[in-house]
Amino acid sequence: MNAGHVLEVENLTVSLRTSRGLRRAVDGVSFAIPSGEILGVAGESGSGKTLTALALLGLLPAGARTGGSVRFEGKELLGLKPRQLREVRGVGVSLVSQDPMTSLHPMLRIEVQMTEHVRAHLGFSKEQARERAIEMLGAVRIPDPERALAAHPHEFSGGMRQRIAIAMALACEPSLLVADEPTTALDVTVQAGILRLLDRLRRERGFSVLIITHDLGVLSTISDRLCVLYGGRVAEYGITREVLGAPRHPYSQGLMRSLPAASAEGAPMVPIGGAPPSLDAMPAGCAFHPRCEWAEESCRSVIPRIRAVSPARRVACDIDPFATTS
Amino acid sequence: MSELTAISSTPVGASGEQSNLLELVSVDVSYHRRGHAPGRAVIGASLTVGPGEIVGLVGESGCGKSTLGRAAVGLVAPSAGEVRYRGVPVEAITRRARPESLRSLQMVFQDPYASLNPRRRVGKQIADAIRLGTGASFGDDEAQARVATLLERVGLSAGIASRYPHEFSGGQCQRIAIARVLATEPSCIVADEPISALDASAQAQIANLLASIATESGLGMLFISHDLSVVRKIAHRTVVMYFGQIVESGTTAPVWADPSHPYTSALIGAIPHPGAHSTLPVELSGDVPDPAKPPPGCRFHPRCPVVMDKCRTEEPVVVAVAPGWSSACWRSEPRPIDERL
Numbered sequence: 168m169n170a171g172h173v174l175e176v177e178n179l180t181v182s183l184r185t186s187r188g189l190r191r192a193v194d195g196v197s198f199a200i201p202s203g204e205i206l207g208v209a210g211e212s213g214s215g216k217t218l219t220a221l222a223l224l225g226l227l228p229a230g231a232r233t234g235g236s237v238r239f240e241g242k243e244l245l246g247l248k249p250r251q252l253r254e255v256r257g258v259g260v261s262l263v264s265q266d267p268m269t270s271l272h273p274m275l276r277i278e279v280q281m282t283e284h285v286r287a288h289l290g291f292s293k294e295q296a297r298e299r300a301i302e303m304l305g306a307v308r309i310p311d312p313e314r315a316l317a318a319h320p321h322e323f324s325g326g327m328r329q330r331i332a333i334a335m336a337l338a339c340e341p342s343l344l345v346a347d348e349p350t351t352a353l354d355v356t357v358q359a360g361i362l363r364l365l366d367r368l369r370r371e372r373g374f375s376v377l378i379i380t381h382d383l384g385v386l387s388t389i390s391d392r393l394c395v396l397y398g399g400r401v402a403e404y405g406i407t408r409e410v411l412g413a414p415r416h417p418y419s420q421g422l423m424r425s426l427p428a429a430s431a432e433g434a435p436m437v438p439i440g441g442a443p444p445s446l447d448a449m450p451a452g453c454a455f456h457p458r459c460e461w462a463e464e465s466c467r468s469v470i471p472r473i474r475a476v477s478p479a480r481r482v483a484c485d486i487d488p489f490a491t492t493s
Numbered sequence: 494m495s496e497l498t499a500i501s502s503t504p505v506g507a508s509g510e511q512s513n514l515l516e517l518v519s520v521d522v523s524y525h526r527r528g529h530a531p532g533r534a535v536i537g538a539s540l541t542v543g544p545g546e547i548v549g550l551v552g553e554s555g556c557g558k559s560t561l562g563r564a565a566v567g568l569v570a571p572s573a574g575e576v577r578y579r580g581v582p583v584e585a586i587t588r589r590a591r592p593e594s595l596r597s598l599q600m601v602f603q604d605p606y607a608s609l610n611p612r613r614r615v616g617k618q619i620a621d622a623i624r625l626g627t628g629a630s631f632g633d634d635e636a637q638a639r640v641a642t643l644l645e646r647v648g649l650s651a652g653i654a655s656r657y658p659h660e661f662s663g664g665q666c667q668r669i670a671i672a673r674v675l676a677t678e679p680s681c682i683v684a685d686e687p688i689s690a691l692d693a694s695a696q697a698q699i700a701n702l703l704a705s706i707a708t709e710s711g712l713g714m715l716f717i718s719h720d721l722s723v724v725r726k727i728a729h730r731t732v733v734m735y736f737g738q739i740v741e742s743g744t745t746a747p748v749w750a751d752p753s754h755p756y757t758s759a760l761i762g763a764i765p766h767p768g769a770h771s772t773l774p775v776e777l778s779g780d781v782p783d784p785a786k787p788p789p790g791c792r793f794h795p796r797c798p799v800v801m802d803k804c805r806t807e808e809p810v811v812v813a814v815a816p817g818w819s820s821a822c823w824r825s826e827p828r829p830i831d832e833r834l
Binding site for chain 1: 692725
């Protein structure tokens, strides 16, 4: 495909073993991240957004099956042996998870956690690794990095811990950072700081980011491109300000309309009715049809094909009720 | 609203402000740990909730908003100050039955999976609440009919009464939890982060449901949330807490349009706005201070973008910005009538 893309995901499928047999939780997801860009993946629970991220990192639960292709810097990641994956994870692609308390070891000093992978992956000496750790802690604006290295995770606030987790993830200078709900557990004031930090660092250091969240507000402020997932499939994909400025899929339209700021002053919010489907009860046809006010007979049986509606925009809706507005 | 109800039948002065359902007066809550100085989670907080009124309580995590909410229903005992519900002091909950006078003061919790009994059918749980909350006794048929009405009221079908909580999504469970609260025929509800554990599309559904319950049934609601944009949408009044203290409170629209306290401004500026022309939100530097070592003077001064010398040493007094609108900041000033919207 394109040499300027750090990551190319094509027709990715992830199947999970459930009590009722193998179920496809991610079904034909495709997207690409141009070098240096931030791609936002939006979706509710059960949309497949976290499984997509875990598939990129080879961290899927045991028994999960994958199909399709995930190419990182041109190299296929699906089907790699654990040892080969280890050479990519942490060095080429690294992960920042939602809760920094789960990504940081509570009993180890920050120094141990921030230097171990640098020494293992990059062959740094203890001194070099320590210098890199101090540099990274400075880059994420931890006051007094030297003292921070000697501390344990519990001595920091939630926002500071997430900064440390980001510093750790960036210590081996990966070209892709996968951030799974990195600010969901944080206060808005702290979230604002983390978003600004991510945006500044990727400009300074030139890495790409895949950020996953259900919060369209977060994505609209930071992501260049947006991929809206529903029921394991891509509903809409395009440049963030175009997608959020004029959503074209009924689901993305519904998400935008349900936001508190979208409804008129004094009027109630306009939520999407119903709830996202569970893996065991995925509707036939378009997964969104039971909640869609535009659904027609064909939506109940035919899975809509995703198609390009403009050079940078893809939509998976056969009815396409917002075609004229965008 | 309070002006209107004040003219009604109750003699003024006899029992204070009868128009308020819930009244918290200078409430302090301290937590004691062995070997540590007592931590003051809430300091001198006063607020009121009237019938049909939604009061939004906002602030960062650790600011004491949940503790204040728990004190309001008697889940924690205040170390000073008073909590009154319909003029009756709210006593801390003990192992004994709750006094009848307090049974219509109820709470909705953040995580519906944790607040519902996982091993009891949802219909039974709701029927329990009718019996315990209202003292009514009735047979199974009657129970079924009452449960059906409640389930329909919260937007669920009556047929789900025989199912268990794990069969539902988070949003549906929160509806069930709300139905169970409504079963007690409450006149005041304290909702502690009722939507923050839910999916994006369920958040708006539940917020709308709570708002319509308050306005249609005329019950008062203290809506605690860190989601400021939802509070802006549904709350009549907004109360902002920082580090245990209420720093600003007033009618939602004017407070949001032009906040008087710099902390309120910072909170509003930090909200990301989705849309075609979104910019990065404004950062509020620093962290909430260590509760064991509160800063001298104004508690917000180490993070305040407009701090003055006075703020570092002297605790600010509460200024009446306008009637019903107060702010605890040295820079806050009463506003002339024409600026008040």
